[in-house]
Amino acid sequence: MYLEHTECRSIRGMPDKLDFECRKKEYIVSVGQDLARSYGYKEIQTPILEFASVYTKSVGETSDIASKEMYTFSDRNNDLISLRPEGTAGVVRAFLSNNLAANLPCKMYYSGPMFRHERPQKGRLRQFDQFGIECYGVHHPTADIESIMIAWKFIQNIGVSKNAKILINTLGDLESRNAYIKILIDYLNTKKSQLSKDSLDRLNKNPLRIFDSKDTNDIQIVANSPNLFDYLSPSSLKHYQFVEKVLSDLGIPIERNNRLVRGLDYYDHTVWEIVVDSNNLGKSQDTVLAGGRYNGLVKTMSGNLNVPGIGWGAGIDRLSLLLDGNRVCKDHVPICVVLVPDNIDSDNPNETNLRSISTDIAGLGMRVMSMLVDNKIPAVLIHSTKSNNSEDSYMESYRTLSKQLFTAANFYPKHVVIIGKSEAQFGKVLIRDFETKEQDECLLEELLKNIVIE
Structure with missing residues (x-):
């Protein structure tokens, strides 16, 4: 260190990226752009600053992002402003602001920095970059299949698919989920004394989030909880089975995980994560891409427009940790x-x-x-x-x-x-x-x- 003054240090969890890291990021984004364009997706760029309500309304006020991790402040007009913590909500806001619902289906891709006040560790930063795609206006499960297929091709084209697999689940429709949540709460109440403090807080606010807990006791408790599949409506089950069947026929390596719920409140029906088994990633940071369907999000944010959506986001910083330097440098x-x-x-x-x-x-x-x-x-x-x-x-x-x-x-x-x-x-x-x-x-x-x- 040449300088010790506070103003000459970077903020914790927001490191500088030097040439090689920049080249890896550029490579990953270029692979994503080429692939997205090949499937008819068009680029969108949204601001890194939005009104805080864009995120609290979309990701859910009880989610970790809204309750603990967002960088939120009042500007000179006393408006509550947030740095972008994830990509989907801002794209939905832009979809509504620019009247893009007039020409459906609407397919878009994005990339850029996101900000979350988390505990920094390998593979988890406070400023991080994402690449993602979003599709609006298609209820049919073919949209789920296309989105997952593009996600897998993205991982393959980057060159990190060797030890990767897709974990997939369904949260069902609103009717299915509400029926299941009642059963889940009854079950968790019998284990209340064994739950962690965070899970106790989630029990009455958003019990599905307990499935995300890293606490050892919580993991054991949810492992023995009732199965959401037993409470799916016929249409929800049919939707998921269609997706699973076609993906399997395509040879895409999916693995059903009935405990996968995702950390954002707006998801329904199909959800998935791509995880990579690698020592290059930090502890519990093996998820490099995640997504799902969110049929109710546009209506939640607009108040009256009922347009289904589906998409995914990939962590560029985590993918960079997996990249072979020769692959990145060969074009440079x-x-x-x-x-x-x-x-x-x-x-x-x-x-x-x-x-x-x-x-x-x-x-x-x-x-x-x-x-x-x-x-x-x-x-x-x-x-x-x-x-x-x-x-x-x-x-x-x-x-x-x-x-x-x-x-x-x-x-x-x-x-x-x-x-x-x-x-x-x-x-x-x-x-x-x-x-x-x-x-x-x-x-x-x-x-x-x-x-x-x-």
Whole structure:
């Protein structure tokens, strides 16, 4: 740490993302965008600030998000404002604000930062990024199937499906759920003395949330609780069985989990999570994507518009922890351009004289850089000087070629283009294979052909 002042520290749970993490995020989002567009979804961007009621009304005032985790404050107009804790509610608000119900079905995808005041740990941050999709206007279970299929393809295309599986359940319709909740409360009341404090608070507010408890006693109690499947209405059961049958026929690895309820109050019917068994994820942070159907949310927020919805959100930060660096870097492998000083000090061959890069060498180097970038080939100029803390830009000592190649290794290049006095004089460049160390000289005009051929 160079600075110890409070204003120079990041907020706990909100870390900076440096280049490699940014590239992983960019890769994940690009995979999601390409996939969503292929299925007819269109991008939407919503503000990170909304009126707090957008979230308290949608996720439920008794949910952990609304009651414990939201960043909420009063602005100068005394309006209660919240930082975005999840994506769906804001998209529903935008769906209503922009009258998108006039053209159904409506399919949208989004990405961006979310904020929750949770206890920071590996795989769980206070500022985190999500990618998600939402579909409005389709009651039929084909929408559930499509959403889950896209979710699974997303995980596959990113390259993290090896130890992944889909946990799936149904919460049924409102009638089924209300009937089950009465039975569940009766059962939990017989175990009241064994429940954790949080579960006691949830018992009369939202007993289904007790299924999310991480308390050992709570887990044992809900494991022996009545099964929601026994209280599903015929239409709810038929809806779920349709989804399960088609997904199984498609070979998508689903596993029914009757205790899966999801942490947000707006879900009904099909809910699911994609979990990955990996040591790279933090304890109890194995869920990388989650979603479900929410047929009543639009009506809850609008007051009168009855439009069904379904969607999912994926945690980009958790997916980043699973990514193989080679997969991310392969599309970003640059050509490194090295400028060789043209005046070596014979008394000290490991160092070079001051001001020893000519304008001809620099000019040819810049032309090479422009040629590569103009042809959409990433290029990195390895600057050949190291600062001696002088404000005079000429008063710097030049590094040897070997030291410049050592710096180039940080970019994992396939090729290095080397330009020295001889190359500048005859309009040539030296192309070096960074792995084999083989090198060939060619005219500047033949550079692209030689790079492509190799």
